[in-house]
Amino acid sequence: xxxxDHPRYRxxxxxxxLAECAREGIVALEGLASHGRGExxxxxxxxKTTESALLAARTAAAxxxxxxxxxxxxxxxxxxxxxREIAELxxxxxxxxxxxxxxxxxxxxxxxxxxxxxxxxxVLSGTPERLIPLSHDRALCLPxxxxxxxxxxxxxxxxxxxxxxxxMGKTVITIDLNPLSRTARxxxxxxxxxxxxxxxxxxxxxxxxxxxEGERLIASLDNAYLLRAAIDEMRERLAHALE
Amino acid sequence: xxxxDHPRYRxxxxxxxLAECAREGIVALEGLASHGRGExxxxxxxxKTTESALLAARTAAAxxxxxxxxxxxxxxxxxxxxxREIAELxxxxxxxxxxxxxxxxxxxxxxxxxxxxxxxxxVLSGTPERLIPLSHDRALCLPxxxxxxxxxxxxxxxxxxxxxxxxMGKTVITIDLNPLSRTARxxxxxxxxxxxxxxxxxxxxxxxxxxxEGERLIASLDNAYLLRAAIDEMRERLAHALE
Numbered sequence: 001x002x003x004x005d006h007p008r009y010r011x012x013x014x015x016x017x018l019a020e021c022a023r024e025g026i027v028a029l030e031g032l033a034s035h036g037r038g039e040x041x042x043x044x045x046x047x048k049t050t051e052s053a054l055l056a057a058r059t060a061a062a063x064x065x066x067x068x069x070x071x072x073x074x075x076x077x078x079x080x081x082x083x084r085e086i087a088e089l090x091x092x093x094x095x096x097x098x099x100x101x102x103x104x105x106x107x108x109x110x111x112x113x114x115x116x117x118x119x120x121x122x123v124l125s126g127t128p129e130r131l132i133p134l135s136h137d138r139a140l141c142l143p144x145x146x147x148x149x150x151x152x153x154x155x156x157x158x159x160x161x162x163x164x165x166x167x168m169g170k171t172v173i174t175i176d177l178n179p180l181s182r183t184a185r186x187x188x189x190x191x192x193x194x195x196x197x198x199x200x201x202x203x204x205x206x207x208x209x210x211x212x213e214g215e216r217l218i219a220s221l222d223n224a225y226l227l228r229a230a231i232d233e234m235r236e237r238l239a240h241a242l243e
Numbered sequence: 244x245x246x247x248d249h250p251r252y253r254x255x256x257x258x259x260x261l262a263e264c265a266r267e268g269i270v271a272l273e274g275l276a277s278h279g280r281g282e283x284x285x286x287x288x289x290x291k292t293t294e295s296a297l298l299a300a301r302t303a304a305a306x307x308x309x310x311x312x313x314x315x316x317x318x319x320x321x322x323x324x325x326x327r328e329i330a331e332l333x334x335x336x337x338x339x340x341x342x343x344x345x346x347x348x349x350x351x352x353x354x355x356x357x358x359x360x361x362x363x364x365x366v367l368s369g370t371p372e373r374l375i376p377l378s379h380d381r382a383l384c385l386p387x388x389x390x391x392x393x394x395x396x397x398x399x400x401x402x403x404x405x406x407x408x409x410x411m412g413k414t415v416i417t418i419d420l421n422p423l424s425r426t427a428r429x430x431x432x433x434x435x436x437x438x439x440x441x442x443x444x445x446x447x448x449x450x451x452x453x454x455x456e457g458e459r460l461i462a463s464l465d466n467a468y469l470l471r472a473a474i475d476e477m478r479e480r481l482a483h484a485l486e
Contacts, residue, residue, distance in 0.1 A: 003378055006403060012273070019272035029262035030255070032272060036279020040421065135246055160249060178283065180484045227485060235478045241423045242470060 011039060014081070021080035026111050028103040031077045034156065041177035042194050044234040049201055052229035053193040059221055060153065060173045060189055061093070061205035062214030067151035067171075070095035071124075075102065078155045078195055079112045083119035085199035090121055092206035095153070098124045098145035102158050104137045132164045146170075153202075154187075155195050162186045175199070179230040190223055192230035254282060257324070264323035269354050271346040274320045277399065284420035285437050287477040292444055295472035296436040302464055303396065303416045303432055304336070304448035305457030310394035310414075313338035314367075318345065321398045321438055322355045326362035328442035333364055335449035338396070341367045341388035345401050347380045375407045389413075396445075397430075398438050405429045418442070422473040433466055435473035 006012060018035055021027040049057070064070045072095050074086060079099075090097055099112050113123045130139035131147045138161060141147055152165060155175040159182030165172050166186055174187040175198045184190040191198045209217075249255060261278055264270040292300070307313045315338050317329060322342075333340055342355050356366045373382035374390045381404060384390055395408060398418040402425025408415050409429055417430040418441045427433040434441045452460075 015273050015276045018276065022272050022275075029265050029272070029275060030258050032265075032275035033258045033261065033279035033282065036276035036281070037283040038279075039276065040280040040283030043423070180286070180481075185485075224485065231481050231484060235481050238423075238474050238478050238481075241474060242428075242467065 015039075018077070018080055021076070024111065025108055026115060027076040027080050028101075028108070030103060031075070035077055038156070038177040038194065041179075041192075041234070044237055045177070045192065045230060046233070046237055047194070049193050049197045050230065050233050052226050052233075053191055053198065054201060055217075056189060056191040056226050057193070057198055057201035058205040058209065058213075059217040060191060061202045062209060062217045063151050063171065063173060063189065064093040064095055064153065064202070065206060065209070066214060066218065067095075067149070069149045070151045070153070071145050071149035072097045073100040073146060073152055073154040073157070074098070074112065074116065074121075075100060075156060076108060076112055079115050082155075082196050082199055083116050083121065085196055085203070086116060087120040089199050089203045089206070092203045096124050096145055096149070097121050098142055100141055100146065100154075102138065102161070104140065131168070132161065133167055134160060134164045155199070157183050157187075159183045159186060179227040179234075184227060188223065189221060190226060192226065261320070261323055264319070267354065268351055269358060270319040270323050271344075271351070273346060274318070278320055281399070281420040281437070284422075284435075284477070287480055288420070288435065288473060289476070289480055290437070292436050292440045293473065293476050295469050295476075296434055296441065297444060298460075299432060299434040299469050300436070300441055300444035301448040301452065301456075302460040303434060304445045305452060305460045306394050306414065306416060306432065307336040307338055307396065307445070308449060308452070309457060309461065310338075310392070312392045313394045313396070314388050314392035315340045316343040316389060316395055316397040316400070317341070317355065317359065317364075318343060318399060319351060319355055322358050325398075325439050325442055326359050326364065328439055328446070329359060330363040332442050332446045332449070335446045339367050339388055339392070340364050341385055343384060343389065343397075345381065345404070347383065374411070375404065376410055377403060377407045398442070400426050400430075402426045402429060422470040422477075427470060431466065432464060433469060435469065 099109050116123050124145045126142045128140040129143050132139045151171045153173045162183040163186050172187045173189045174183050175191045175195050176184045179192045261270050342352050359366050367388045369385045371383040374384050375382045394414045396416045405426040406429050415430045416432045417426050418434045418438050419427045422435045
């Protein structure tokens with residue numbers, strides 16, 4: 001349908017993949033708009049992993065590896081775009097994976113769990129409880145998963161939930177292309193990068209940190225600096241955009 | 244479903260409206276992602292009509308009013324978000340309205356026509372022909388509509404089509420929140436503003452241009468300046484975003 005010579009072919013193909021997953025019920029329709037927001041910011045960082053994003057990814061690896069109990073919280077968009085990358089990160093980090101949805105239904109939980117398992121992810125199962133300080137179903141998580149975790153990686157998270165997880169005393173790592181979002185500013189560590197680039201960067205770091213490097217990265221974590229660096233990239237790119 | 248105290252309540256409600264229209268077949272699923280891209284850029288211009296966007300809107304009014312045959316080309320997103328605003332602009336400018344879709348099906352044309360007519364828009368009907376220099380159904384338009392027009396307002400248009408319309412010798416006015424898009428850079432005049440703010444701004448200008456003002460606005464049109472002004476707004480906002 002999309003002509004191969006369309007200048008934005010790749011971006012349109014990814015959109016079609018998400019639209020297909022929306023038809024199947026894996027991605028919420030609202031998730032398609034969220035993806036578009038990300039695309040815009042990705043364009044502004046040049047659709048590549050910046051130096052500061054790589055530093056953030058290595059710090060994330062150090063935090064996952066040194067956690068008492070690390071959990072990766074996966075939503076529909078993350079599963080649709082990066083099921084394989086989640087499986088690889090799980091193998092490298094030994095983190096648990098829990099499906100956790102803003103637009104939660106049992107059917108979507110089942111579809112997303114199936115998709116992840118097809119790609120080799122071990123997905124936590126159990127009976128969710130209202131443990132997150134939020135209204136309605138957004139309070140639900142597994143007591144033995146997010147409920148017990150000390151470190152949580154939440155790619156593409158809503159700002160409310162990110163804040164609520166912080167209030168529970170969790171250390172929150174997020175992947176968010178918008179360095180101005182509440183999620184980006186509330187998390188302990190924000191990787192400003194596209195999810196299919198950021199996850200492999202964390203996975204690679206998990207197996208390549210030098211002795212002592214993890215401790216040093218964690219000790220020198222400065223999330224305001226990481227956000228500022230991403231913003232500076234965007235400003236620079238905008239400055240030269242019409243040349 | 245969305246709690247009223249959510250800080251991004253308005254944006255989430257608009258997304259739900261589009262998601263609802265997607266369920267009904269008015270908005271293409273791919274259109275939801277496009278909307279998200281727009282949201283990101285709207286955030287960066289401060290979710291308001293900037294001074295340069297207002298100048299662009301007044302220039303657009305002058306061009307529509309002085310056209311031999313002005314046509315407003317409406318797609319699913321525009322109809323879903325701004326059917327009433329299209330009706331008002333049509334009354335003020337006396338332009339024709341044609342439904343023209345990137346993801347074209349007879350069913351979507353019918354649904355969007357109905358939605359527009361419910362809001363008081365007079366929609367052109369007829370037998371489309373392959374007049375636009377593009378492959379597949381994206382070549383289709385009405386000979387007595389876009390085919391005959393000298394000035395076309397295409398809110399939220401794809402870059403390929405914008406270019407093809409220029410190749411046909413049409414004067415193209417677009418509304419596009421991304422000042423870096425091919426559409427924004429290919430159009431004769433780009434209004435970098437959100438569609439439900441930009442359309443009423445054009446409508447107001449249609450009834451408030453001073454004698455001679457229209458000619459002056461058209462003579463001094465400098466689209467590169469308008470794009471640069473929008474980019475400067477975004478850079479400025481990014482610079483102060485973390486304060």
